[in-house]
Amino acid sequence: MTAPFEEGGKMMIAGRVELRESEKSSVHFFTEENGKWILLQDAPVFALQDPFMTKIGGELIIGGVETFPHPKNKDLLGWRTILRKGDKIASLKEFVAGPDGMKDLRVVELSDGSIGMFTRPQGKKGGRGKNGFKRLLTLADITIQEIENTPLLEQFTDEEWGGVNEAQLLSNGMIGVLGHIAKFDERGHRHYYPMVFMLNPKTGASSEMKIIAERGNFQKGPSKRPDLKDVVFSGGIIRNSDGTAYLYAGTSDAEAQKITIPDPFLPYETKELNI
Numbered sequence: 001m002t003a004p005f006e007e008g009g010k011m012m013i014a015g016r017v018e019l020r021e022s023e024k025s026s027v028h029f030f031t032e033e034n035g036k037w038i039l040l041q042d043a044p045v046f047a048l049q050d051p052f053m054t055k056i057g058g059e060l061i062i063g064g065v066e067t068f069p070h071p072k073n074k075d076l077l078g079w080r081t082i083l084r085k086g087d088k089i090a091s092l093k094e095f096v097a098g099p100d101g102m103k104d105l106r107v108v109e110l111s112d113g114s115i116g117m118f119t120r121p122q123g124k125k126g127g128r129g130k131n132g133f134k135r136l137l138t139l140a141d142i143t144i145q146e147i148e149n150t151p152l153l154e155q156f157t158d159e160e161w162g163g164v165n166e167a168q169l170l171s172n173g174m175i176g177v178l179g180h181i182a183k184f185d186e187r188g189h190r191h192y193y194p195m196v197f198m199l200n201p202k203t204g205a206s207s208e209m210k211i212i213a214e215r216g217n218f219q220k221g222p223s224k225r226p227d228l229k230d231v232v233f234s235g236g237i238i239r240n241s242d243g244t245a246y247l248y249a250g251t252s253d254a255e256a257q258k259i260t261i262p263d264p265f266l267p268y269e270t271k272e273l274n275i
Helices: 146-147 266-270
Strands: 005-007 010-016 025-035 034-038 049-056 057-071 077-086 094-099 106-111 116-120 132-136 163-170 177-186 190-199 230-239 244-251 254-264
Touching: 034 106, 049 163, 049 230, 094 190, 106 163, 116 146, 116 163, 132 266, 163 230, 177 230
Parallel strands: 190 230
Antiparallel strands: 005 010, 010 025, 025 034, 049 057, 057 077, 077 094, 106 116, 116 132, 163 177, 177 190, 230 244, 244 254
16 A cells, blocks of 8 residues: 555545455555545546555656566466556546566656656566666656666665665655565565665665564564565655654555554755765
């Protein structure tokens, strides 16, 4: 799920909905009423996984992962990242379809109005999945070629993978990045952890990653499969004025939860731009 965002005086979230035994997902919108999240009636439904949101140039951007039959193996699924934009949920229109095989494509508006773009190739260039970053002048400059030519950040070992879930512009012009880092254990079970890092959009240099939570910090609950029990998939962060933050995340590929943590971006706002 995403972190909450405001539309028309109400708080909204976009959430992934699917059957427990299926990868066929859809993104629905929910609104908060009396402390509960209620399905937003008459809102569009998108055939996507892992929704994310940001705002650029005053427009709402909602994205997610689109799955489709694998072109070479009928027993597998292919995937790509889709971005939609509009002035409100009801007017969202697709404007970017990322390269086949790439999840975790994200964008953020920078202090000068340009665009920061994070990519996550796999395979020959990215192994199990490595982050990349590039600055673009406008959203219209996002193309398959620009995405595929984005340089990688030096972050993960070859046995790890990860991705960017949300990027926020900080008060000093830096980018605060919420992501995830993951690995397999000897049984083939997955372990996912929410992490953060800071990136200088002028130089592309980034700080070390920091894990900010683990599955045990959330309420106990069901798991979609036994190998997904120790999974926390970052959704978004809402920063509070008291030095805390709300971390929204999917847990064990089965539930959505929120916890309160120390604001992980606050220390980055005292850093200089020379990293």
